[in-house]
Amino acid sequence: MNSSVERKSGAILSYVSIILSTLVQLLYTPLLIRMLGQSEYGLYSLVSSIIGYLTVLDLGFGNAIIVYTAKYRAQKKYEEEKKLHGMFFVVYCLIGVLAGIIGILLYFLVPTIFGATMTSVELEKMKIMMLILAFNLAMTFIFSIYSSIINAYEKFTFQKIMSILNTIMKPLLMIPLLFLGYKSITMCVVITIVNIIVLLSNYFYCKKKLNVSIKFMGFDKALFKTIFGYSFFIFLGVVVDKINWSVDQFVLGAVSGTIAVSVYSVASQINTLFVNLSTAVSSVLLPKMSKMVASKASNEEITNEFIKVGRIQYLIIFLMVSGLTLFGKEFIISWVGSEYIDSYYIALILIIPLCLPLIQNLGVSIMQAKNMHKFRSVLLAIIALANIAISIPLAKMYDGIGSAIGTSISLIVGNVIILNIYYHKKVGINVLKFWKEILKMTIPFVIPIAIILIIMNFIEIHGFLNLIAFGGIYTIIYALICYLLVMNSYEKSIVNKFLKKLHLMR
Numbered sequence: 001m002n003s004s005v006e007r008k009s010g011a012i013l014s015y016v017s018i019i020l021s022t023l024v025q026l027l028y029t030p031l032l033i034r035m036l037g038q039s040e041y042g043l044y045s046l047v048s049s050i051i052g053y054l055t056v057l058d059l060g061f062g063n064a065i066i067v068y069t070a071k072y073r074a075q076k077k078y079e080e081e082k083k084l085h086g087m088f089f090v091v092y093c094l095i096g097v098l099a100g101i102i103g104i105l106l107y108f109l110v111p112t113i114f115g116a117t118m119t120s121v122e123l124e125k126m127k128i129m130m131l132i133l134a135f136n137l138a139m140t141f142i143f144s145i146y147s148s149i150i151n152a153y154e155k156f157t158f159q160k161i162m163s164i165l166n167t168i169m170k171p172l173l174m175i176p177l178l179f180l181g182y183k184s185i186t187m188c189v190v191i192t193i194v195n196i197i198v199l200l201s202n203y204f205y206c207k208k209k210l211n212v213s214i215k216f217m218g219f220d221k222a223l224f225k226t227i228f229g230y231s232f233f234i235f236l237g238v239v240v241d242k243i244n245w246s247v248d249q250f251v252l253g254a255v256s257g258t259i260a261v262s263v264y265s266v267a268s269q270i271n272t273l274f275v276n277l278s279t280a281v282s283s284v285l286l287p288k289m290s291k292m293v294a295s296k297a298s299n300e301e302i303t304n305e306f307i308k309v310g311r312i313q314y315l316i317i318f319l320m321v322s323g324l325t326l327f328g329k330e331f332i333i334s335w336v337g338s339e340y341i342d343s344y345y346i347a348l349i350l351i352i353p354l355c356l357p358l359i360q361n362l363g364v365s366i367m368q369a370k371n372m373h374k375f376r377s378v379l380l381a382i383i384a385l386a387n388i389a390i391s392i393p394l395a396k397m398y399d400g401i402g403s404a405i406g407t408s409i410s411l412i413v414g415n416v417i418i419l420n421i422y423y424h425k426k427v428g429i430n431v432l433k434f435w436k437e438i439l440k441m442t443i444p445f446v447i448p449i450a451i452i453l454i455i456m457n458f459i460e461i462h463g464f465l466n467l468i469a470f471g472g473i474y475t476i477i478y479a480l481i482c483y484l485l486v487m488n489s490y491e492k493s494i495v496n497k498f499l500k501k502l503h504l505m506r
Helices: 003-036 038-058 061-074 078-114 120-152 156-179 184-209 221-255 258-282 286-294 299-336 338-358 362-369 374-427 431-458 463-486 489-501
Strands: none
Touching: 003 038, 003 156, 003 258, 003 299, 038 078, 038 120, 038 184, 038 221, 038 258, 061 078, 061 120, 061 221, 061 362, 078 120, 078 221, 120 156, 120 184, 156 184, 221 258, 221 374, 258 299, 258 338, 258 374, 286 299, 286 362, 299 338, 299 362, 299 431, 299 463, 299 489, 338 374, 362 374, 374 431, 431 463
């Protein structure tokens, strides 16, 4: 398939993956909570969050490899490409060893950090899970060069299919084991096994299908210095994201205990769904943006691409956030129980301000392609430190809701206000034009919201069947308003092509 088809296929498969992941979460999470118990589920979530911090050891090299590989391929510099891959394979092996060592250190530090809020049994389980997931991460680093190569070659179909298989395999393997009495430690083992299968699949795909042969051809200090200068600020941005999306669970684990972590984790899963929805399109466009910048595309062309992608993301995200606001409370109660009602409020506090930067996700890829991402990384690092300072006292006073408020404030100040000014003034994106487009799209959406609120005023929603019925009615009205009043000709053409493939339109 050519690059354009691969991008479209990758975006479609991303949404398929998200839908499957959502269905898995809907069915699997309540089972996990019931089989593990609220406390052990919180324990598992906390360990996963802590090990997730170590992914920052990538140092932004993954994105840099994608950008430089795409650049070398566009310029037909194949020897430089081989040297790049060989050098970073060695670098990633070293990072993998470092991740393993840090995992061992965390094993010994668990009682010191969490001893005040956890039992001895919980501490022992946490230590074992820490080692297993640290090993998993070390293996991921060692093989991660192959994932970056597949991305740079724009082979999104294979990549997304492996993501779908990864989503399906874990619960299929774990559910029988849960009924046999195995718990969180076994979950970590299953996750590790499935991940290694995916990593080996990437390796064989690169070797057999793409004919990529990685050989170490010497350490080019000048090249490494150039790439590190580029990737460092991507790394800083990743650190900031980890702080914003993971530090709350760490803080809650230290000051409130595993039950507060469990409640926050449910909201965090919903938050992750929104993030994944927004990156389904933009995640496959980094190589394209790198080529556009390399070929000297104008700011107007880049702005048009920014608006085109942002509009599509907004159509999807507004449906989700309005649906969450209208039906989220009953959904949480029906899904995981009334004891998780605070998860609804935490999710809203996080997601409503998050929606604004999510529809602008392509801006991050544009800055990376232009090598202008330094400002964003430094800005968000400062905001993240403020987030920690705010979240700790708020978590002590209001548990998960307090932590979420701290994160939400940092999002609004950094990602919404300051970053939009930078996009407009420095990056060359016409942000005013973008927001005019979004505002025009928003006004007609008052209609489906008003209709469903009127219906809900007369009929109360209770249970999944009512949720499905009301959610279905709302989605149909929303889709009709979108097609008739909101979509432009390009967006309608996408829908028409899809309907023709389903033989619903001639």
